[in-house]
Structure formats: structure tokens, C-alpha cells
Amino acid sequence: QVQLVQSGAEVKKPGSSVKVSCKASGGTFSAYTITWVRQAPGQGLEWMGRILPILGTNYAQKFQGRVTITADRSTSTAYMELSGLRSEDTAIYYCARDVGSFFYNWLDPWGQGTLVTVSS
Amino acid sequence: DIQMTQSPSSLSASAGDRVIITCRASQSISTYLNWYQQRPGKAPKLLIYGASTLQTGVPSRFSGGGSGTEFTLTISSLQPEDFATYYCQQSSSTLMYTFGQGTKLEIK
Numbered sequence: 196q197v198q199l200v201q202s203g204a205e206v207k208k209p210g211s212s213v214k215v216s217c218k219a220s221g222g223t224f225s226a227y228t229i230t231w232v233r234q235a236p237g238q239g240l241e242w243m244g245r246i247l248p249i250l251g252t253n254y255a256q257k258f259q260g261r262v263t264i265t266a267d268r269s270t271s272t273a274y275m276e277l278s279g280l281r282s283e284d285t286a287i288y289y290c291a292r293d294v295g296s297f298f299y300n301w302l303d304p305w306g307q308g309t310l311v312t313v314s315s
Numbered sequence: 316d317i318q319m320t321q322s323p324s325s326l327s328a329s330a331g332d333r334v335i336i337t338c339r340a341s342q343s344i345s346t347y348l349n350w351y352q353q354r355p356g357k358a359p360k361l362l363i364y365g366a367s368t369l370q371t372g373v374p375s376r377f378s379g380g381g382s383g384t385e386f387t388l389t390i391s392s393l394q395p396e397d398f399a400t401y402y403c404q405q406s407s408s409t410l411m412y413t414f415g416q417g418t419k420l421e422i423k
Contacts, residue, residue: 230412232359240351240359240402242412253410289358300406301349301364308358 197222199290199306206312212278215309217290224271228293230302231264231275233286245293246273280313287311317341317405321415327423332393336418338386338403347407350379350388353417354399362401363388398422 202216217229230245244254246264254262258277266273273290288309291302318341328334338348346366351359361370363379366386376391390397403415 232414239417240404240414242414255411291359299347299365300409300412301361302351302359302404303361303364303370305358305360 197292197304199292199304201288201290201306201309204310204312206314207280209281209313209315211280212276213280213311214274214276215288215290215311217273217275217306219271219273219292224266225268228295229264229266229273230291230293231262232289232291232302234289234308235283235286238286243275243288277311280311282313285311285313316411317344317408317413319403319405319413319415321401321403321418323418324416325419325421327421328393329423330393330395334390334393334420336388336401336403336420338381338388338415340384340386340405340407343383344405344407346382347405348379348381348386349404349406350377351402351404352397352399353402354396359402393420395422 198220200218205213207213228245228247231243233241243258244264246252246266252264261278263276290306294301320339322337348366350363352362353359362373362377367379378389380387398420400417400419402417405413
């Protein structure tokens with residue numbers, strides 16, 4: 196049973212950066228694609244980007260230049276770093292395993308979420 | 316980008332009711348459509364993938380259908396634990412997933 200456990204809540208100043216971690220257990224992390232999704236307070240889900248085992252990363256255009264997704268396969272941990280933080284980046288950030296089979300993809304399981312608050 | 320639009324945005328229903336949530340894509344996505352349930356304060360949970368395949372462990376009162384641009388999520392007989400927010404998500408464009416805005420299912 197794959198589980199994803201994320202790092203704890205963060206409070207950041209505008210203009211700074213945040214790095215959220217997502218540690219996997221119960222499976223073969225080296226084969227995983229990990230996706231990051233965020234949810235602003237009271238709002239819907241927004242896809243940010245993902246990291247694939249061999250093909251690297253792809254990011255939503257909205258976050259290009261501000262987001263970096265990496266993975267340390269030796270510790271089964273993925274990271275999402277967002278720079279140039281502004282108040283609108285206050286949100287819960289989720290990681291999820293991006294599962295693929297016969298050209299279909301879905302997100303399962305999800306981490307528990309990490310609240311990032313951007314405030315001066 | 317492929318836009319996903321859900322209707323209704325909110326819905327009031329009673330336990331035992333049958334409800335249908337609709338999701339429309341701005342262009343054809345074949346059956347590359349997933350549904351998630353999110354309870355308050357919790358992470359989303361996968362219900363259905365490939366438009367109609369029930370994830371293991373999900374009760375059979377949930378079902379999905381559709382193809383192309385129109386999709387439905389049906390809950391045949393609402394249970395108290397089903398009151399939550401539901402999201403559709405397209406995976407046709409693997410360079411950019413998009414979600415619907417969500418449908419909040421509330422107790423009448």
C-alpha cells in the first residue's frame with residue numbers, strides 16, 4: 196500500500212521561497228511519477244506540475260519559472276519549491292502519485308497536504 | 316488548455332436520493348476523465364478513472380459514464396458519508412491536467 200507523507204505547515208514572507216517534501220513508502224518510488232496540486236482557501240484544485248522517472252518534469256504555464264519539482268530517489272522523497280511567494284500562493288499543497296496504465300492516468304494516493312501561508 | 320466545467324456547482328439532497336453530477340470538457344477527451352471526492356479538511360480521494368472504472372474499494376453506488384465532452388458521476392443512493400465536494404479531472408493532455416471547479420453536495 197503506497198503512502199505519501201508531506202512535511203508540515205509553513206509560514207513565509209512575501210518574496211521568499213518554500214520547499215515542501217513528500218515522502219513515499221510502500222512501493223517502488225523509482226518508478227513513480229509525482230504530481231503537485233494546490234488548493235487555495237475555499238477554492239478548487241489546481242495542477243502545478245509533475246516529475247516523471249526518466250522524462251523529467253513538466254509544469255503548468257502559470258507556474259513556469261517559479262516552481263521547481265525534484266525527487267531524491269535514494270530517500271523516496273519528492274520536493275516542490277515555489278519562489279517569489281505572494282499572498283495569492285496561500286494554499287494547501289498536495290502531492291499525489293500519478294498512475295498510468297494503457298494511456299490512462301489518474302492521481303492516487305494523495306498526501307495529506309501542506310498548508311503554506313504567505314503573510315507579512 | 317482544456318477547460319472542465321461541472322454542473323451544478325452545489326446540490327442539496329437527502330440520504331437515499333439518486334444524484335447526477337455533470338462534467339463537460341472544452342474539447343474531446345475520449346474517456347480520459349477521472350472523478351475525486353474531497354471531504355472537508357481531507358485530501359481528495361480517487362473514485363473513478365477512465366470515465367467509468369471504479370477504483371478498488373469504492374462502493375458500487377458510485378458510477379461514471381460518458382465520453383468525448385460530456386461525462387456524469389452518479390450516486391445511486393446517497394449515504395451520509397457521501398456529502399462532500401466532487402471534482403472531475405481530465406488526463407487527455409498529459410502536459411497539463413485540469414480540474415473542474417467542483418460540485419459541493421450538501422444535506423437537504
